[in-house]
């Protein structure tokens with residue numbers, strides 16, 4: 503069962519990658535809403551060791567947050583609103599960290615206890631734990647939240663307890679080569695109004711905004727290790743979550759990012775929308791991310807395809 507699922511999944515991931523890449527050939531340059539101008543290499547991810555891939559990520563894409571001194575925030579008198587504490591301290595390394603993808607295949611996984619046994623648990627957007635404890639656990643250390651969840655009233659960012667007393671990394675994509683000033687003038691969604699209000703209302707919540715150039719550092723990294731051209735949109739928050747944790751964790755376990763044999767059409771464990779492109783990607787270069795992460799993984803096939811997690815060793819563990 504495991505090997506059949508694995509080979510079908512690999513075929514599907516490679517097919518999506520190939521189809522996306524053929525779009526470039528079919529339509530010339532194709533769509534490029536973020537004005538990506540990539541001139542770097544495109545290499546074979548499957549010819550490199552896990553260590554080479556992880557250490558190359560450290561070199562190319564350390565995840566940065568907006569800082570108090572960054573413009574335009576400093577001149578606008580908003581710099582002081584950013585938290586004094588970093589998301590994670592520089593010196594502390596956690597033994598184990600968990601990234602909980604919000605995939606439908608978490609349902610009936612009974613992974614909750616395993617997830618909660620990690621020192622750090624990272625979740626995404628408005629993914630709930632209440633009523634899903636058996637499958638996804640109940641501990642949350644950090645949430646990566648996109649600018650739609652921050653700005654749209656239905657997500658209730660200012661008042662929902664999901665966004666209190668934890669670490670938050672809020673993100674919104676800039677254009678590929680834009681400065682922070684240009685991004686501030688032209689975000690995809692207005693991340694700033696609610697972010698600053700939330701900072702005033704809940705200063706004890708360690709909420710940061712991602713420096714959007716980090717997204718494109720991650721995109722460059724993925725493209726540099728893919729032989730085919732990838733979609734020119736930002737990486738998914740799953741990949742961002744991994745990159746955020748690797749400097750601070752002995753290892754990172756990512757749950758149902760690579761779908762186990764519980765794979766389903768269902769997009770999220772917490773709603774009943776069926777959409778397989780949540781798993782294979784329609785906007786993010788998600789299949790490329792998943793193929794790359796399989797090459798960084800040190801867990802065995804039973805752990806990946808039956809239990810539902812890949813394990814990526816942290817920078818310090820590998821001595822990168």
Ligand code: C5P
Nearest residue numbers: 603604605626627738739740769780781
């Ligand atoms: O849908 P949402 O962006 O909230 O999901 C969080 C992350 O979990 C995604 O960015 C993606 O990396 C991962 N995910 C996945 N497969 C799904 C749903 C989410 O890999 N079916």
